Amino acid sequence: MEFLLNIVVTFPPDGDPAEKERRIKAEGVRARELAAAGTIKRVWRVPGQWANWSIWEAPDATALHEAVTSLPMWPYLDVEVIPLAAHPNDPGAGK
Amino acid sequence: MEFLLNIVVTFPPDGDPAEKERRIKAEGVRARELAAAGTIKRVWRVPGQWANWSIWEAPDATALHEAVTSLPMWPYLDVEVIPLAAHPNDPGAGK
Amino acid sequence: MEFLLNIVVTFPPDGDPAEKERRIKAEGVRARELAAAGTIKRVWRVPGQWANWSIWEAPDATALHEAVTSLPMWPYLDVEVIPLAAHPNDPGAGK
Amino acid sequence: MEFLLNIVVTFPPDGDPAEKERRIKAEGVRARELAAAGTIKRVWRVPGQWANWSIWEAPDATALHEAVTSLPMWPYLDVEVIPLAAHPNDPGAGK
Amino acid sequence: MEFLLNIVVTFPPDGDPAEKERRIKAEGVRARELAAAGTIKRVWRVPGQWANWSIWEAPDATALHEAVTSLPMWPYLDVEVIPLAAHPNDPGAGK
Amino acid sequence: MEFLLNIVVTFPPDGDPAEKERRIKAEGVRARELAAAGTIKRVWRVPGQWANWSIWEAPDATALHEAVTSLPMWPYLDVEVIPLAAHPNDPGAGK
Amino acid sequence: MEFLLNIVVTFPPDGDPAEKERRIKAEGVRARELAAAGTIKRVWRVPGQWANWSIWEAPDATALHEAVTSLPMWPYLDVEVIPLAAHPNDPGAGK
Amino acid sequence: MEFLLNIVVTFPPDGDPAEKERRIKAEGVRARELAAAGTIKRVWRVPGQWANWSIWEAPDATALHEAVTSLPMWPYLDVEVIPLAAHPNDPGAGK
Amino acid sequence: MEFLLNIVVTFPPDGDPAEKERRIKAEGVRARELAAAGTIKRVWRVPGQWANWSIWEAPDATALHEAVTSLPMWPYLDVEVIPLAAHPNDPGAGK
Amino acid sequence: MEFLLNIVVTFPPDGDPAEKERRIKAEGVRARELAAAGTIKRVWRVPGQWANWSIWEAPDATALHEAVTSLPMWPYLDVEVIPLAAHPNDPGAGK
Numbered sequence: 001m002e003f004l005l006n007i008v009v010t011f012p013p014d015g016d017p018a019e020k021e022r023r024i025k026a027e028g029v030r031a032r033e034l035a036a037a038g039t040i041k042r043v044w045r046v047p048g049q050w051a052n053w054s055i056w057e058a059p060d061a062t063a064l065h066e067a068v069t070s071l072p073m074w075p076y077l078d079v080e081v082i083p084l085a086a087h088p089n090d091p092g093a094g095k
Numbered sequence: 096m097e098f099l100l101n102i103v104v105t106f107p108p109d110g111d112p113a114e115k116e117r118r119i120k121a122e123g124v125r126a127r128e129l130a131a132a133g134t135i136k137r138v139w140r141v142p143g144q145w146a147n148w149s150i151w152e153a154p155d156a157t158a159l160h161e162a163v164t165s166l167p168m169w170p171y172l173d174v175e176v177i178p179l180a181a182h183p184n185d186p187g188a189g190k
Numbered sequence: 191m192e193f194l195l196n197i198v199v200t201f202p203p204d205g206d207p208a209e210k211e212r213r214i215k216a217e218g219v220r221a222r223e224l225a226a227a228g229t230i231k232r233v234w235r236v237p238g239q240w241a242n243w244s245i246w247e248a249p250d251a252t253a254l255h256e257a258v259t260s261l262p263m264w265p266y267l268d269v270e271v272i273p274l275a276a277h278p279n280d281p282g283a284g285k
Numbered sequence: 286m287e288f289l290l291n292i293v294v295t296f297p298p299d300g301d302p303a304e305k306e307r308r309i310k311a312e313g314v315r316a317r318e319l320a321a322a323g324t325i326k327r328v329w330r331v332p333g334q335w336a337n338w339s340i341w342e343a344p345d346a347t348a349l350h351e352a353v354t355s356l357p358m359w360p361y362l363d364v365e366v367i368p369l370a371a372h373p374n375d376p377g378a379g380k
Numbered sequence: 381m382e383f384l385l386n387i388v389v390t391f392p393p394d395g396d397p398a399e400k401e402r403r404i405k406a407e408g409v410r411a412r413e414l415a416a417a418g419t420i421k422r423v424w425r426v427p428g429q430w431a432n433w434s435i436w437e438a439p440d441a442t443a444l445h446e447a448v449t450s451l452p453m454w455p456y457l458d459v460e461v462i463p464l465a466a467h468p469n470d471p472g473a474g475k
Numbered sequence: 476m477e478f479l480l481n482i483v484v485t486f487p488p489d490g491d492p493a494e495k496e497r498r499i500k501a502e503g504v505r506a507r508e509l510a511a512a513g514t515i516k517r518v519w520r521v522p523g524q525w526a527n528w529s530i531w532e533a534p535d536a537t538a539l540h541e542a543v544t545s546l547p548m549w550p551y552l553d554v555e556v557i558p559l560a561a562h563p564n565d566p567g568a569g570k
Numbered sequence: 571m572e573f574l575l576n577i578v579v580t581f582p583p584d585g586d587p588a589e590k591e592r593r594i595k596a597e598g599v600r601a602r603e604l605a606a607a608g609t610i611k612r613v614w615r616v617p618g619q620w621a622n623w624s625i626w627e628a629p630d631a632t633a634l635h636e637a638v639t640s641l642p643m644w645p646y647l648d649v650e651v652i653p654l655a656a657h658p659n660d661p662g663a664g665k
Numbered sequence: 666m667e668f669l670l671n672i673v674v675t676f677p678p679d680g681d682p683a684e685k686e687r688r689i690k691a692e693g694v695r696a697r698e699l700a701a702a703g704t705i706k707r708v709w710r711v712p713g714q715w716a717n718w719s720i721w722e723a724p725d726a727t728a729l730h731e732a733v734t735s736l737p738m739w740p741y742l743d744v745e746v747i748p749l750a751a752h753p754n755d756p757g758a759g760k
Numbered sequence: 761m762e763f764l765l766n767i768v769v770t771f772p773p774d775g776d777p778a779e780k781e782r783r784i785k786a787e788g789v790r791a792r793e794l795a796a797a798g799t800i801k802r803v804w805r806v807p808g809q810w811a812n813w814s815i816w817e818a819p820d821a822t823a824l825h826e827a828v829t830s831l832p833m834w835p836y837l838d839v840e841v842i843p844l845a846a847h848p849n850d851p852g853a854g855k
Numbered sequence: 856m857e858f859l860l861n862i863v864v865t866f867p868p869d870g871d872p873a874e875k876e877r878r879i880k881a882e883g884v885r886a887r888e889l890a891a892a893g894t895i896k897r898v899w900r901v902p903g904q905w906a907n908w909s910i911w912e913a914p915d916a917t918a919l920h921e922a923v924t925s926l927p928m929w930p931y932l933d934v935e936v937i938p939l940a941a942h943p944n945d946p947g948a949g950k
Contacts (some may be wrong), residue, residue, distance in 0.1 A: 001191075001252070002139065003251035003273075003332075004099075004118065004139070004148055005149065005333065013930035013931055015299075022108075027139070028184060029142045031184050032184065035184070035186035036186075037367030040186060041186060041187050042186070042187040043182040043184055043186070043187075044099070044179035044180060044182050044183045044185065045180040045181065045916075045917075045920055046179075046180070046311075046936075047177070047178055047179075047180040047858075047916040047917075047919050047920040047923070047936045048860065048919070048920060048923040048932075048934030048935070048936045050935055052182060053177070053179060054101055054136075055187075056287045056943075059191035060250070060275075061254055061273040061274060061275040061329075061330075061332040062191070062275040062276040062332075064275070064332050064333070065275040065330055065333060066334040067331070068158075068333040069333070075298035076145060076298055078334075079332075079334055080333070081273060081332045082148070083193075083251040083271060083273045084139035084142075084148060084251055085139060085140040085141070085142040085143055085251040085252040085254070085255040086140065086252040086278055087138040087139050087140045087147060087248075088139055088928075089123060089126050089127065089130070089134060090137055090139065091130035091131075091137070091138070091140045092136050092137040092138075092150075092166065093137060096856075096916055096917070097916035098712075098938075099883070102711065108265035108266055109205075110679075117260045139931075140251075140252075140255055141271075142193075142251040142252075142254050142255040142258070143195065143254070143255060143259070143267075143269030143271045144269055145259040153924070155856035155915070156234070156710075156712040156856055156938040156939055156940040157710075157712075157941040159712050159713070159942040160710055160712040160713060160940040163712070163713040164713075170678035171678055172713075174713030174714055175713070176711075176712045176713045178858075178916040178936060178938040179916055180916040180917040180919070180920040181917040182913075183870060192329065194329070194338055200423075203455035203456055204395075205299040213332060221374050222374065225374070225376035226376075228375060231376060231377050232340075232375055232376070232377040233372040233374055233375045233376070233377075234287065234289070234369035234370060234371065234372050234375065235369070235370040235371065235372045235441075235442075235445055236320075236368075236369075236370070236447075237368055237370040237383075237441040237444050237445040237448070237459075237461045238385065238444070238448040238457075238459030238460070239459055240443060242372060243359055243369060244365070245377075261381045272338070273332055274329035274330070274331075274332075274338060275330040275331070276329065276330065277327060277328040277329050277330045277337060279313060279316050279317065279320070279328055280327055280328045280329065281320035281321075281325060281326060281327070281328070282326050282327040282328075282340075286381075286442070287441035288463075288521065300406055300489075303552045335409070337382060345381035345440070345465075346381055346463040346465040346520075346522040347465040347466040347520075347522075348465060349381070349465070349522050349523070350465040350522040350523060352518055353522070353523040354523075358515075360488035361488055362523075364523030364524055365523070366463060366521075366522045368383075368441040368463040369441055370440075370441040371442040372441040372444040383566075384479075384519070384528055390477070393645035393646055394585075408477065408564060410616055411564050412564065415564070415566035416566075419489075420566060421563045421566060421567050422478065422565055422567040423562040423564055423566070423567075424479070424559035424560060424561065424562050424565065425559070425560040425561065425562045425631075425632075426559075426560070426633050426651075427558055427560040427573075427631040427632075427635040427638070427651045428575065428634070428635060428639075428649030428650070428651045429649055432562055433479055433557070433559060434568075435517075445526060451499070454535035462528070463522055463656040464519035464520070464521075464522075464528060465519060465520040465521070465522040466519065466520065467518040467519050467527055469503060469506050469507065469518055469522045469632075470517055470518045470519065471511075471515060471517070471518070472516050472517040472518075472530075476571075476630035476631055476632070478653075478807075480808065490774075507647070512628040521640070535571035535655075536571055536653040536654060536655040536805075536807040537571070537655040537656040537805075537807075538806040539655070539807050539808070540655040540805055540808060543807070543808040544808075550773035551773055552808075554808030554809055555808070556653060556806075556807045556808045558573075558631040558651060558653040559631060560630075560632040560635040561632040572804065572811055573762055574804070581769075583740035583741055584680075595752075598849060601849050602849065605849070605851035606851075610851060611851060611852050612815075612850055612851070613847040613850045613851070613852075614762065614764070614844035614845060614846065614847050614849045614850065615727075615730055615747045615844070615845040615846065616746075616844075616845070617725075617726040617727075617729050617733070617844075617845040618670065618729070618730060618733040618734075618742075618744030618745070618746045619729040619744055620766055621846060622847055623764055623793055623842070625802075628830065629852040652813070653807055654804035654805070654806075654807075654813060655804060655805040655806070655807040656804065656805065657791065657803040657804050657805045657812060659788060659791050659795070659799060659803055660803045661795035661800060661802070661803070662801050662802040662803075662815075663795075666820035666821055666822070667895055667899065669859075669899070669908055676819060680856075684844040689903075693944060694876070697862060697944065698775040698946050700944070700946035701867040701946075704894055705946060706858070706946060706947050707910075707946070707947040708942040708946070708947075709857065709859070709939035709940060709941065709942050709945065709947045710939070710940040710941065710942045710946055711939075711940070712807075712938055712940040714937075717942060718859055718939060720897075725761035725820070725845075726843040726844060726845040727761070727845040727846040729845070730845040745929075746823040747820075747908070748841060748843045748902055749821060749899035749900070749901075749902075750761075750820075750821040750899060750900040750902040751822040751899065751905060752898040752899050752900045753901065754883060754886050754887065755888070755897055755898045755899065756890035756895060756896060756897070756898070757896050757898075759798070760762055763902075765903065786869075802878075821900075821902040822900075824902050824903070825900055825902040825903060828902070828903040829903075835868035836868055837903075839902075839903030839904055840903070841901075841902045841903045
């Protein structure tokens with residue numbers, strides 16, 4: 001099942017630079033693992049913001065929750081999860 | 096450039112069945128043309144609603160507007176267009 | 191996977207009484223079928239409104255969409271689907 | 286009478302880890318007591334968030350308030366209470 | 381248990397005057413019955429609108445729903461129900 | 476003239492306990508004075524929250540403002556004031 | 571006591587022109603009476619809309635409701651009433 | 666003074682085609698007059714919608730209201746007017 | 761041109777009392793200057809809040825911005841500016 | 856492609872004055888570079904606020920994101936990006 005996620009990063013602008021650096025780096029590593037596993041399929045930046053839209057694939061919302069909360073940046077993420085149903089005319093289904 | 100679209104169909108439940116039929120059929124034809132042209136890349140249903148989320152590709156917002164308004168159902172569509180920026184870690188970029 | 195649904199009935203107060211009667215009757219029949227199949231697990235009325243909250247079980251959002259749109263009242267339903275993830279302390283899990 | 290609750294935990298990500306640990310542990314204990322007493326009937330996680338949806342049973346809103354505010358995490362909870370009325374076709378009534 | 385209700389009347393301004401008259405008259409009769417039964421305790425107009433705020437007393441949300449939907453104007457009412465819990469310093473408790 | 480007030484207490488969960496204690500105590504004293512003077516007529520808790528709904532009586536909005544801002548907790552209160560007009564069928568008018 | 575009102579006219583663009591004409595004319599007459607009585611003190615147009623902001627003076631919300639609902643256009647008005655309290659530095663107080 | 670306007674056209678999809686045609690044509694004529702007079706300075710389409718964003722110049726909100734309401738489509742326009750103040754670094758000031 | 765302003769003061773309840781005192785005092789001085797200049801014409805308190813509604817007169821939004829930002833409390837003000845157009849039936853025009 | 860941006864500066868009123876000074880100065884320099892490059896075409900202040908509306912030109916949302924995030928104030932900016940499509944009657948197209 002696919003999900004559309006809107007994620008806003010809330011790490012404060014005056015937060016500890018070292019922790020920010022560490023979390024961003026670890027986030028990149030974990031995100032690549034989730035991409036390699038087919039869990040994260042697409043990611044786009046919201047122009048002008050520290051935020052993104054993304055397409056995830058997971059068996060259900062429970063598995064999705066585990067994947068999202070495995071992100072090192074998660075304590076500083078506002079995450080909205082939108083469930084998606086298959087559309088008969090989806091040109092990209094199965095990709 | 097890619098765009099995320101949220102489209103809600105507002106054709107009234109007590110509208111003319113023949114016109115509804117005709118527009119849905121024509122919509123399917125036009126949607127497949129736009130998919131074949133690479134303009135519509137993904138489409139999902141919003142579960143429980145006559146509505147969808149979709150990913151479009153167009154040179155700019157002007158070309159996108161022309162593509163969206165070419166849909167036969169357009170007079171009965173509430174369309175929200177969300178611009179997307181490339182993300183360096185997008186596993187599906189270029190697909 | 192379980193889903194929380196908020197459904198508002200929009201059949202107009204001055205709509206055709208016979209059609210209203212017919213749809214409500216058919217709705218009851220279909221709802222009982224979905225309950226018997228384990229798809230609809232709980233239903234509550236929103237006090238004061240022609241609306242309800244309900245818990246549904248379906249393999250994914252696609253199957254849920256098919257179940258919801260099989261309701262005879264569906265053209266007159268505003269449906270919001272909220273995905274639910276399992277909680278380790280849920281006293282009613284599996285019921 | 287049953288209630289639908291939406292609870293968001295607002296404990297800050299940079300809050301004291303020891304207090305966080307202590308409150309989460311105590312919260313689990315109290316939540317299990319409320320479940321054993323039949324006050325908390327179902328709990329689900331909101332996928333991607335430190336938040337949940339739950340079904341509570343209490344004689345009235347006053348008793349519910351006492352139960353909710355007995356949670357050790359309560360000072361850090363945003364709680365929305367939605368009253369539920371019985372539906373004649375509820376397949377899970379009385380469970 | 382007490383409830384705070386916000387009710388907006390949606391009878392259209394160009395609706396049938398005879399039906400409007402009939403419903404308003406019947407509404408007054410039923411409202412006085414509910415007041416006499418102690419179900420409706422206070423009613424105020426929202427200044428400038430065909431709408432009101434009111435305090436109701438009912439055993440639970442199910443009984444409240446039955447009382448509200450017994451109003452002859454109900455098909456044309458937008459009703460929001462807000463559950464109230466007792467406050468230890470309420471000067472009017474029990475009145 | 477009567478007013479409906481929705482008050483949310485914003486004293487932070489990690490605020491100084493002594494000041495919190497002091498303000499709550501003083502708040503109770505002042506609230507009882509306002510009740511004795513007939514200014515506060517009803518108070519209910521919002522279930523699950525540190526917030527309340529209340530009915531106030533004051534000659535006008537200026538007098539109401541003075542009464543509300545005399546509450547020792549006022550710097551930590553989010554106050555919404557809703558003006559109420561008399562309803563001819565109010566069973567509790569004059570009480 | 572003074573009130574700030576935001577009024578939006580909802581008379582439909584395809585409504586009966588004769589009724590529209592009649593109501594607008596009668597509205598002007600009644601508005602001038604209310605102005606002469608000191609009830610309506612200021613009126614401004616919302617630029618670009620068939621809507622206005624206005625300052626009213628009335629003993630209380632009940633009297634204000636009577637004045638507003640005496641407007642011939644009232645069935646087609648969306649009226650929001652905002653109560654105002656005196657400010658010690660108001661340069662226009664008493665005018 | 667410059668204003669930012671967001672205009673949504675609400676002419677119904679099943680409205681009279683002849684009237685629609687007539688109003689659109691007249692709208693184009695009047696819009697060009699306002700552009701020639703320097704009142705309308707920029708216009709953009711909202712992609713996917715029958716709506717636009719535009720920059721207007723007018724001595725004040727009163728003159729702007731007269732210009733906007735001179736549009737033949739005005740009865741079917743939802744218009745939001747946003748006042749703009751000069752910015753010292755505006756590269757396009759005076760153009 | 762006249763403007764309607766809604767101003768909410770956001771100075772924190774636990775802010776420095778001396779700075780608060782100093783800013784409030786200076787605010788009063790500046791507000792009286794603006795009133796004497798005819799820039800601030802009316803001011804009302806929002807009952808129950810540290811906030812106000814006011815009517816300002818300024819040649820345009822640029823001049824208004826300069827006047828508002830000259831308030832010593834401005835860094836702690838949330839200001840909403842609503843442009844007003846003259847109404848032919850305004851009983852207070854020119855006052 | 857043109858974009859409409861709404862930018863709100865969130866630098867706290869009690870933030871470090873030296874950093875504020877430094878960022879504002881650097882912001883001015885970078886903004887002038889972006890204007891000289893034709894990326895920023897118009898900028899207006901939101902009257903009464905530390906915020907602005909602006910028109911940007913960029914090949915796509917990705918290039919726009921790079922330009923916006925190059926602003927030295929960016930960590931303290933809330934940025935909303937609105938995509939614009941060309942309008943056939945735009946008097947300022949190409950300027």
